[in-house]
Amino acid sequence: MLTETEGRNAVKLARKTIEAFLSEERFPDPEELDFELSQVFGEKRGVFVTLTENGLLRGCIGHPFPDSTLEEAIMDSAISAAVNDPRFPSVEEDELKDIIVEVTILTPPEKINASPKELPKLIEIGRHGLIVKQGYCQGLLLPQVAPENNMDSIDFLSNTCLKAGLAPDAWLKGAEVSCFEGQIFKEKEPYGEVFEEKFSDQ
Template identity: 70%
Template sequence: MLTKVEGKLAVKLARDAIETHLKSGKNIDISEIELPSVFNEKRGVFVTLTKDELLRGCIGHPYPDSPLKYAITDSAISAAFRDPRFPPVRADEIKRIVVEVTILTPPKRIDASPKELPGKIEIGKHGLIVKKGYYQGLLLPQVAPENDMDEIDFLNHTCLKAGLEYDAWLTGAEVYSFEGQIFAEKEPLGEVIEKHFEKGSCSST
C-alpha cells in the first residue's frame, strides 16, 4: 500500500509526464526526480484521464512488469496520446483533465466453477481480467461501482471488453481478480485524494 504522500506523488508524476510530453514531445527524465523507494518496486498500474466527468483515456500495465515510476509515466503517456479510442490530448485541454492513478495487486485466477464466480467477486474491491485464447479484457475495480454494476454485470462487461461474448465467463474463459489503490485529483490540478469504493457508494480520504 502507498501512503497518501506517495499517492500524491504518483498522480503528480503522471501529470508531469503528460505535460512534459505536450511541451517538448519528449519523455520526462525520471532520473532527476527524487522518489520514495516504493517507486522502484515492480507494480501494475493504470492511469485514467477524465474531462468534464467523461473518460478521456485509460491505459496501463496489468502486471508488475516494470518499476512503478516507469509504469506510471508510460501509462500516463499512453493514456494521453496512444489510447485508440480518443484523439491525443491537446495542450489547450490538459488543465481541464482530471488525472487518476490506480496501483494494482498481481492478478490471481479465481478458483471456482463458472456458476460460483459471481460469489467470489466483491464489488468495489476487485477488478477483473477475462482471458480466452488470444482475447483479454480488463476492467478496474472502480468501474463496477461507478456504473452501478452487480457481479454478473461486471463479468459480462469484462468479457465484452475482451472482445468475447458477454457470457464467455460461463463457457470456459479464465477469470482473474485483482485489487487497486486509487489516487485521483478531486478536480483538474486540484487536491489528490485516495478513493475507497463500497457497493453502491464512494468515499475519499
C-alpha cells in the first residue's frame, strides 16, 4: 500500500509527465519535480492513469501487470491516456486546466478458481477489479467502475466481457476471470488537492 504522500506524488508525476509531453514531447526532468520519489516507485507495479474532463472520461490506459517500475508505468500510462486512447482524440495542452488526473495502483491479478455460477458471490463491488480473457480477447475494468456506474457483480462481469469484445455472458461459458485490487488517488479538482478514494468502505 502507498502512503498518502506517495499517492499524492504518483498523481503529481502523472500530471507533470503529461504537461512535459504535450508541451515538448519529452519526459519531465527530475529537477522539475518538486517532490522526491520514494523506494516504492522503483518497485514493479501495475497501474492505470485515468483522465476525466467535466465529469466525463477523457482517457484511461495502464499496465494491468507489474511489468515495469511504478515510476515508468505511471509516466508511460499518463502519456498513453492523454494521446493514445483510441476512444478519444489526443488531449490538447489547454485542456489540462479542466482535466482531473487519477492514478490507480494495482495488485497482481489472480485467477478466480470457481464455477461460473459461483463467480458473482466472490466479487466484492468497490474492492475488486476484473480481467476477463478468452482466446486473444481480453478486457479489464478497474474497481471504481462498478460503484461509479451502480453495477452489481453480474453487471460487472458482463461489462468486463463486453470490454474484451466478448458476449456479455462469456463469463458463464468458460472465459477466464481474474480479479485484482486497486488503490485510487485522484485530484479533487484540476491541479487540486489529491485524496485517496475508497469505495469498499461505502
